[in-house]
Amino acid sequence: MSAVMSPSSSTDTAWRELHEAATVPYKKGGSFAWHFARGKLGRDPVFRGLLERGLIGAQHRRVVDIGCGQGLFASLLASMSVMQKQGRWPASWAATPERADYTGIELMPKDVARAEASIGHLLPAPRLLCADMCSANLPDCDLVVILDVLHYVDLEAQEGVLVRVRDALRRGGNPQARLLLRVGDASSRRGFAISQWVDRTVTRIRGHKVSPTWGRPLAEWNALLQRLGFRVQSMPMSEGTPFANVLLVADLDPAA
Numbered sequence: 001m002s003a004v005m006s007p008s009s010s011t012d013t014a015w016r017e018l019h020e021a022a023t024v025p026y027k028k029g030g031s032f033a034w035h036f037a038r039g040k041l042g043r044d045p046v047f048r049g050l051l052e053r054g055l056i057g058a059q060h061r062r063v064v065d066i067g068c069g070q071g072l073f074a075s076l077l078a079s080m081s082v083m084q085k086q087g088r089w090p091a092s093w094a095a096t097p098e099r100a101d102y103t104g105i106e107l108m109p110k111d112v113a114r115a116e117a118s119i120g121h122l123l124p125a126p127r128l129l130c131a132d133m134c135s136a137n138l139p140d141c142d143l144v145v146i147l148d149v150l151h152y153v154d155l156e157a158q159e160g161v162l163v164r165v166r167d168a169l170r171r172g173g174n175p176q177a178r179l180l181l182r183v184g185d186a187s188s189r190r191g192f193a194i195s196q197w198v199d200r201t202v203t204r205i206r207g208h209k210v211s212p213t214w215g216r217p218l219a220e221w222n223a224l225l226q227r228l229g230f231r232v233q234s235m236p237m238s239e240g241t242p243f244a245n246v247l248l249v250a251d252l253d254p255a256a
């Protein structure tokens with residue numbers, strides 16, 4: 001008798017396959033790139049969380065990933081597209097872009113070099129820009145992803161980035177344009193302090209000159225995004241970790 005798969009076991013299997021496929025390219029980037037990709041994709045709940053909640057839609061073709069590190073999100077998008085073409089996509093997962101046009105923006109040249117070495121050969125080729133998010137040109141787009149990055153710059157600079165993100169999404173002209181922003185909730189003191197400590201340690205090891213320090217309570221993030229013309233939903237996104245991370249799903253408000 002053949003076993004009947006429950007929806008969660010079929011998504012578990014699909015997620016394992018996706019994890020494998022999205023991390024394989026990093027073997028080309030060397031041992032650090034590969035181990036980092038496997039650990040990050042496996043342990044950080046955000047990537048699977050985005051998928052399971054259907055937050056990356058097929059209509060989000062032009063993607064800008066700010067503070068992209070070694071470009072893991074590009075590899076994930078490419079692997080998702082392959083699995084869908086091969087008909088191995090769980091029915092409970094919404095379709096993601098068939099052929100994402102990805103731009104990653106990253107300050108650290110070493111990360112960009114690792115990304116190039118690992119995923120530079122993917123098709124369509126991801127655009128990987130070594131630039132400061134505070135001044136980089138943002139292309140017209142459908143989806144902007146900023147995961148754990150804005151706290152590297154002060155509050156005024158954070159707002160400046162978000163204004164330029166909003167303008168890039170508006171110029172893109174997609175009525176379903178979306179920003180996926182993960183931040184720490186500074187009102188949750190313990191979790192926020194732990195993530196700051198971890199971030200500062202990692203940042204020092206990676207040779208960053210600036211320490212990631214600037215946070216806001218969740219209510220202030222929501223108020224800022226609404227003031228800039230987004231409709232916002234927030235969801236906890238640090239399951240299985242000691243952090244106080246929150247994912248803000250911010251859609252352009254057509255009425256704004």
Ligand SMILES: C[S@@+](CC[C@H](N)C(=O)[O-])C[C@H]1O[C@@H](n2cnc3c(N)ncnc32)[C@H](O)[C@@H]1O
Binds near residue numbers: 070105147149
């Ligand atoms: C905690 S890591 C997150 C990486 C990636 N978003 C992820 O979730 O895997 C933060 C990244 O933001 C980058 N970053 C910090 N300040 C930046 C800036 N001003 N412009 C562009 N990238 C920046 C860091 O170099 C680092 O790669």
